[in-house]
Amino acid sequence: MSTDKPKKSSFIQGPITSEFIGNSIAKHQSKTTIGAHNIFLGQVRADVIEGKTVAAIEYTAYEEMAEQTFYEIREAAFAKYELSCLHIYHSLGTVKTGEICLFVFVSAPRRKVVYEALEFLVEEIKEKTAIFGKEIFEDESYTWKKNT
Amino acid sequence: MTITLKYFGLLADITQLKEEQFTFVEETISVSALKSKIENSYQSMQNTTYTIAVNQAMSSLQATIKDQDVIAFLPPFAGG
Numbered sequence: 001m002s003t004d005k006p007k008k009s010s011f012i013q014g015p016i017t018s019e020f021i022g023n024s025i026a027k028h029q030s031k032t033t034i035g036a037h038n039i040f041l042g043q044v045r046a047d048v049i050e051g052k053t054v055a056a057i058e059y060t061a062y063e064e065m066a067e068q069t070f071y072e073i074r075e076a077a078f079a080k081y082e083l084s085c086l087h088i089y090h091s092l093g094t095v096k097t098g099e100i101c102l103f104v105f106v107s108a109p110r111r112k113v114v115y116e117a118l119e120f121l122v123e124e125i126k127e128k129t130a131i132f133g134k135e136i137f138e139d140e141s142y143t144w145k146k147n148t
Numbered sequence: 149m150t151i152t153l154k155y156f157g158l159l160a161d162i163t164q165l166k167e168e169q170f171t172f173v174e175e176t177i178s179v180s181a182l183k184s185k186i187e188n189s190y191q192s193m194q195n196t197t198y199t200i201a202v203n204q205a206m207s208s209l210q211a212t213i214k215d216q217d218v219i220a221f222l223p224p225f226a227g228g
Contacts, residue, residue, distance in 0.1 A: 057226075059226075059227075060156065060157065061156075061227075062156055062201070062204075062220055062222065064204055065201060065204040065220065090228075102227065102228045125228060126225070127225070129225060129227045130225060131228075132156050132158075132222075132223060132225070132226050133227070134157070145226035147226050147228065
């Protein structure tokens with residue numbers, strides 16, 4: 001097991017607001033070697049499962065392990081692609097349909113790598129991070145979400 | 149040996165617990181032997197898909213668990 005410690009928290013309580021996303025973009029204006037940003041936003045979808053509509057997802061995580069995984073994914077992306085910086089944020093707790101639960105933000109001097117790096121990051125996060133989602137229906141019953 | 153077990157998502161629903169401690173007379177135990185013991189205690193776990201992490205790293209069934217280890221039972225991931 002890696003002994004490297006995660007450097008900062010990637011978890012946010014509740015939905016990720018457009019204000020938070022806007023502020024993250026604004027913070028990069030001083031980094032003038034950057035020529036390209038790419039952003040992925042995961043939004044909670046109102047899936048219909050056996051006739052019932054999802055109203056929200058309640059996220060939980062094995063937080064210590066997930067933070068370590070985020071750190072390792074981040075390091076892998078920096079090793080693989082020439083990036084200036086990257087940021088990963090994921091919600092915990094309740095996120096309603098239409099709200100944002102995942103925000104991945106990559107920046108580089110030139111555009112080509114940001115497309116590839118973003119796809120790599122999102123796929124790695126979905127596959128490897130110990131995050132669990134309870135899909136809560138409009139009648140307050142629930143089922144556990146599985147990534148497909 | 150004493151180990152800590154953590155349950156997440158559907159598995160916490162089944163066990164009605166987030167965490168518990170187990171003490172065995174043995175000094176070590178394999179992950180597969182622990183899995184059998186736990187599935188004996190919580191029989192609904194036999195019908196679910198899950199992976200096991202030992203000290204926050206994904207583990208194989210052949211791995212050995214020792215005193216003070218933290219074992220997590222993880223249902224399918226659903227991030228994003």
